Amino acid sequence: MDAWTLLSFGPEGWGDDIARGVLVTISLALATLPIGLFIGFFIAIAKKSPEPSLRLAGNIYTTIFRGLPELLTLFLVYFGVQIGLQQVMRLFNPDASIEINSFVAGMVALAVVLSSYSSEVFLSAFRAIPNGQYEGGYAVGLSNSQTMRLVIFPQLIRIALPGLSNLWLILLKDTALVSVIGLADILRQTGIAARVTKQAFLFFGTACLIYLVLAILSSFAFSAIERWAGKAELHR
């Protein structure tokens, strides 16, 4: 069979399976992104606070999750949470057994890793905003949270955008690891196709090209967003 038949969407081809894998990869990345950024933002706030204990707590978090290999974090979440929940369930029901959804496990592990990286991006963006912006906010009578929401946050996002787009690309690539715990993403689907058809180079090459296309598409999207965010600068 030639390569085009194998990659086609017909009954002979693997195109539809791979397309489903692409959807899984994209939805995993999209589901992880807001959670990771949300947690990362609060960790950045903790790390820039004048309160030493908050800073310490934030730094411990980033040190741990930036130091562990992503694959190991994934296994720790997948097996660790499973065992932990099982122990808890055993208290109530001695022969309960729990299977964790690999999508959820992947989402949690990737969100934890993403949040520790994004906290650094947010932190350096916070440092780029001069103190006068806060003082100006307080001077016109805004409360702490209003200043954050109305004055600081819009500027912060614009400064952090290049770093965040980088993190998105890293996240997209890291989703490939989730294939190891059995989630049917791009790499898993192409791997199955490779094993069945014995055309490993073709299928893994296709997987690489799909990731490349996703990266190119996201960089287009990000340059559009950056242009849109940069418009505010021009108006001044």
Next chain:
Amino acid sequence: MSGATGNVAVVDRPPPAARGWPRARIVGTILVGLWALVGIGLVVYMIYAWNPELFARYAPSYLSGLWITLKLVGISIVIGAILSVPIAYARMSKNRLLNALSYGYVYFFRGTPLIAQTFLIYYGLGSFRPQLEAVGLWWFFRDAFNCGVFAFSLNTAAYQAEILRGAIQSVGRGQWEGASALGLSKMQTLWKVILPQALIVALRPYGNEIILMIKGSAIVAIITVYDLMGETRRAYSRSFDFQTYIWAALIYLSMVEILRNAIEWIEKAITVHLKR
């Protein structure tokens, strides 16, 4: 006059800010307390789950796994550093073709997951077994460790080329012009003027790249290399004891932390002349 000096002594400073219990401090203390609980829980778990038999059985294999990981990362980083020089040169050259080729190379290896690249080389090159046997390279690609080194070297070469290029371009044009005014050749300028300055800039990204490689090297466990991660997976699949993963986490974490602190120390040592 004496009145003026006397005034200095009685100047009123604002009282130190009251250190009560604002909300931030309460939250911070609770969070630190939670981390402390996690730490204590971990220690208690390790003591509770301590199994001398398990330790005696798997400690040697963890050590050999650690050695494989270090070997893999070390070899890949060195080969990647050698490969990165021509790639960085091509990226900076004015030749359109060289530029496009190196850009494509860097884009491919930075835009696709390392695990997919590793699979492509380990499983994918198996499709070309007859051809590889014909040119006498099959013995190399048959071994998973070699494939890992091959994939990691190509990958890190792309990243290192970008680091090198960024560092060289961060050195101002005036440095090149000054050196050429002194009659230094291009090569001499690069070696004696540009690189010493560029490497200071590059140190931190290089360090991060090594850390990324150490973390990324866990992937080779999937292609049946028994590195630290591979030994951990084997130990877990035999004993079903979760502490095997905790051990691996502690080892990886201490490796990365040692490296990070070493880089910080080196950076401090080589930028002494920049401190004022």
